[in-house]
Amino acid sequence: MHQRLLNTKFCPPARPPTMIERVRLHDLLNAGLRGAATLVSAPAGYGKSVLISGWLSGPHAPNLPVAWLALEEADDEPGRFLRYLVAALRQHDATFCNDLFAALQAQQLPPDAVLLTTLINALLELPSPRILVLDDVQHLQDQRILSILAALLSQHPINLHLILITREDPPLPLARLRAHGLLGEVRAADLRFSLAESRAFLQTTLGLDLGDAEVVRLNERTEGWPVGLQLAGLSLQGHADPRAFVESLSGTHRFILAYLTEEALKTQPAEVQEFLLLTSILQQLSGDLCAVLTGRHDSAALLERLVRANLFIIPLDDGGHWYRYHHLFGELLLHQLRRTYPERITGLHQRASDWYAAHDLPASAIEHSLAATDYPQVVGLLEAHHWRLINQGYARSIERWVQRLPDEWRTSSPQTSLGFAWVALLRGQFHQIEPYLAAAQASLSHATVAQPSLQATMLTLQANLAQMRGQTGEALALAEEARRIAPVGDLRLSALIALALGATQRQAGDFASAIVQLQRAIQTGQQIGDHVTAMLAVAHLALLTLQSGQLRFFVRIAEDAVAQTEAQKTAPFMVGAVHIALAQVYYEWGRVAAARETLQRGMHLATLSGHSASLAYGKIHLARFQQGAGDLEAAEQSLGEAEAFLAQGLPEWVRNDWLVGKVALLVAQQRLDAAAACLRSSGIPADAPVSQQSERVHLAWLRWMVASQHPDGLGLAERICAAAEQAQRYGSLIHALILGAQAGGGTAWLERAQQLGASEGYQRSFVDDRLVLHVPQPPPLVEPLSEREIEVLRLLAAGYSYTQIAAQLVLSVNTVRYHIKGLYGKLGVNKQVQAIERARALGYV
Structure with a gap:
């Protein structure tokens, strides 16, 4: 945003x-x-x-x-x-x-x-x-x-x-x-001004031609203090006897300044004095704003004239639209205003607040409303702009404003409470949400007039919180109720409700309905510039399509959403998770270099946003990439870093992803007892009914059974396949078929998995998920290929000559030969045809 x-x-x-x-x-x-x-x-x-x-x-x-x-x-x-x-x-x-x-x-x-x-x-x-x-x-x-x-x-x-x-x-x-x-x-x-600088300042800047004695005395009295010297010079412009005036100066800087301010004001016409005092409540001055406070239609011209007169007005832009008073001068003008026109101050603040509100500057409007003790206006502005102000970095200011409100006004705004609750939800700070919800609910329950928009907003927030906790039945009921009562035409609320429905339907296994709702949330969010909601929907769509096997569909939507946020120069916090999901698809397609680059980009964005769920998600899938390259030590470290985030209240799907990754690593390390203990900690036994929510854990059980040569492996594989096929979760079905082939299903199962995965480009799973199947399979690499070696290998497989590869990659032919020699050694081959065949088997091309 x-x-x-x-x-x-x-x-x-x-x-x-x-x-x-x-x-x-x-x-x-x-x-x-x-x-x-x-x-x-x-x-x-x-x-x-x-x-x-x-x-x-x-x-x-x-x-x-x-x-x-x-x-x-x-x-x-x-x-x-x-x-x-x-x-x-x-x-x-x-x-x-x-x-x-x-x-x-x-x-x-x-x-x-x-x-x-x-x-x-x-x-x-x-x-x-x-x-x-x-x-x-x-x-x-x-x-x-x-x-x-x-x-x-x-x-x-x-x-x-x-x-x-x-x-x-x-x-x-x-x-x-x-x-x-x-x-x-x-x-x-x-x-401090030296004597020479004081003389030059008085002559050049203020146009005063004083004698040496007066300059020396004035410099002594002000101690070279620039603002004191300037005020003294302005005051001298109205005195016939400069020597007597200079001799009258005495006391502290603050006393001199107060005295000189009054003297400087006396040299101005009465209407200018009034203008200065009435506008002293402002932090910044513009012609239009000053006109509202003073009634003078020549305010802009007067400001320019006062700048030329060196009357402590500082331009803030090159166009002459905005100014401010010198801080000390402004403070003393405000003090003088309180002495001269105390009865007008409240009205001045109210007029300033109205002007700022009309010009879509709510923060300044709230400041002036508070100064005017116009608490209904403050609450109204917070209700209208609370969410926007939080997103613009005014969180601390809002806290300060609330502290300045009397107790009876602090709990009168349910929309403010809901705004805080949304921010806590988006940040994954689930423990902070309930108090905000309780305050909003209490306010709404005592309202004399129905507020369906706020009620629907609260229900939508509760639905999103419930689905993040895996409480799909409750979440669906809340989202449906929100949709029933939401006012027609509220696009932002419509997008949030669609997000809540789609996310919940995904977890409930109703993929067709979830896709409709998530696409609606994406389109509406993008239409109104709510990229946070749109990106949340894309992230849920990623989880759905990876299970359903619709890889190409997801990539089209995700790449478009990412391009839009980059064009808008925004970075909704879930954009990191979308990059990480894209990396998984690129990896599945065998585009290892692109996958690693996209994954690193996603983790970088997740780190910048401080979004723990996205960062944990990235670490989990980085571990998969590292394990696929044979670096089990690095994979273990990445999963350990992901585990550290679990205590922060992450969504259930992130916890399940971590458990699946951990079991895969323990199986690869031949630590089968530890893998079984990890699976038991999930609370989902192997013989439990297979559902959309349990499916990934059941696949992890199946992986363990294959590695353990457990006699129930084929039966579990058949149950997973039946549930996945019935619900059209073809991504899960492909994984179950690959593992089931090793559990006793044989090559027929593997061939079916290949048929299902061909149209969506599945490659890498046929390498990573094959553990002990008795079919010809390449041994793992002793050392993973470098990114440059992979680039060279792909160009070789595409039929490029050494010279063409050198031109494509901006390398010398000798450097290309060096990389080819290196990848031959790592692949354990000595011919180009063998290298390409081995690379295809490993999923590199």
């Missing part, structure tokens, strides 16, 4: 047209580029951001790409911060960290180790160094964010120089960087 980013956050403060050049500081900043980072730390009003912006856009700027990220309080949330951080780095390279950015856009936060490895490796691969400026770092207090920044600084990727602009030193490893000469620093003492 694509997340909306505010482009103004990537814009540095505009360089004032009459800005004085601070060459000594520019030299200091350029010298600091030799290290990992530059810290610009000073209290408010020292011109930190303007200094950096002026340096980077001026004559002393380094010849490097620059990314800028302006931080705010809402960015103190890991997902939101990282999304903006990567987006900032993509300003000069639209392909930078594509997968990571898509995952973050879809509200998927990878583990820190994965995130840092991905980010640092991408930085190291950049063609040239670049600068990243983080402005207002003091807003970052979240420990996870700080840990990530600390690790980034400690790793010091050579192609990145961080500039941290902050009001206070952040808790980062600054001392270590300083000790190693890797930290440049600009502090308040450096930022």
Whole structure:
């Protein structure tokens, strides 16, 4: 789901047209580029951001790409911060960290180790160094964010120089960087105007022609504090006796600033003073928004005029649409507003909230509604936009908003509770779902008016939770009830209901109905841009078609869905599972190199999304690939890593996949007693009736019986075949026939499996599932073929000459001969015809 980013956050403060050049500081900043980072730390009003912006856009700027990220309080949330951080780095390279950015856009936060490895490796691969400026770092207090920044600084990727602009030193490893000469620093003492700079600033920027004595005295009184000097200069523009005014300045910076603000305001016409005060409630200013608050239709022109007058208004974009007040100036304006017009503040916030809501900016609308204590508006906005806001990285903000609501308003929104429950379900955090459901159910039960949409949403959520737990009867009843009461025309709800029905029907073995519902969920999800629901449906379709043997049908749908998400630059968390399922089909078709590449891609996406079920699913099937190549040790390690995820509440189908893979490995290791113990732990005995839910475990029992030469093997094979054929689960039937052939069915069973599998391209199962059948079969390879050797082998099998292979793979003919010699040795042959025959028997071609 694509997340909306505010482009103004990537814009540095505009360089004032009459800005004085601070060459000594520019030299200091350029010298600091030799290290990992530059810290610009000073209290408010020292011109930190303007200094950096002026340096980077001026004559002393380094010849490097620059990314800028302006931080705010809402960015103190890991997902939101990282999304903006990567987006900032993509300003000069639209392909930078594509997968990571898509995952973050879809509200998927990878583990820190994965995130840092991905980010640092991408930085190291950049063609040239670049600068990243983080402005207002003091807003970052979240420990996870700080840990990530600390690790980034400690790793010091050579192609990145961080500039941290902050009001206070952040808790980062600054001392270590300083000790190693890797930290440049600009502090308040450096930022103070010298006497010469003060004179130039007053003359050039403010147009004041003061005597030397006044300049010296003013510089002393303000201690070179840029904001104090600017306010003093503005105030001086309205005084006939500059000397007397300068002598009157005394006290702390805060006192001077408050005094000077009032003085500066007095120099402005009354209507301008009113405009400044009424708009001081805003974090960002635009002409249209200010017009709503002030009633002035010339607000846009007035903002431009105030910028030219250096009245502490900072442009946020090149088009002159958005501005903000200097933070200190804005705070003091707001203080003055509370003193001057206290009765108007609530109305101003309400008008601002209405404007933001009308312009589809719900987060800002909620902030102003809370400031106006307009709690009905807050709840209404949360109800309308809760799900969307969570997906846009406002989870922490929502928690903060809820805390600001009085108790009686916190439980008045069932839709908010359902939104949290959906997120917990999608993340596999099943234990967090019930409290949210209970709160929503309580709210709906006390509602005086029927709310069929919310009721259907809750039933759909409960149905999806039940089917993930394997409770198909309950899940089907809940989904059917949701469909019965759902309002016509609600496409998002329609897609979710179709998903719940299709997933449940798949588990119940009603494949024909499941395919209809899952395709409906895919099509509707794609139609409305709900790629999360669409990808969930594709993942369930993958599980279905692998059992039913409809490999080509699945590949068409899955490849199309993956292409759509890549075109939309989104990464729904289940896209990793879809890649992993595609890898299984490619492997079955003998396209081993493509299978491995697709599997690695799927596991990479699953890791980025932090989706445990997909990652476990990938590890299980990686083990199958490794076992097929004869690397049992690696397969055991992969299954062990998958097992570690089982304690996290994974769906039943993932647990069954793991058990099947584990039994296959134990049988290959000739650890038959351990395999039997593993099968008994499933709770499904070998003599239990065969059903769609038990079928994979029964196939694992059959594999064990074949290896153990158990007398009941053929009988079990016959029962599995009968159940699978009756339900048209032809994928399962093919596996049962291959194993049944070894249990006593003979070559007739194997021939039937080959007939069934031919149209769908089945190859690899005839290699991996043959254990002890007394038919000619090649011995396993001592060493698996490399990816390059497989490419060469396939071109040989296609009839290419050595010269043609060299041209196709961009190799020398001698290198081709080297690879052919290597694969001959691994295959145990010495002729090309023998190599191709052996490769076909092993499923490589």
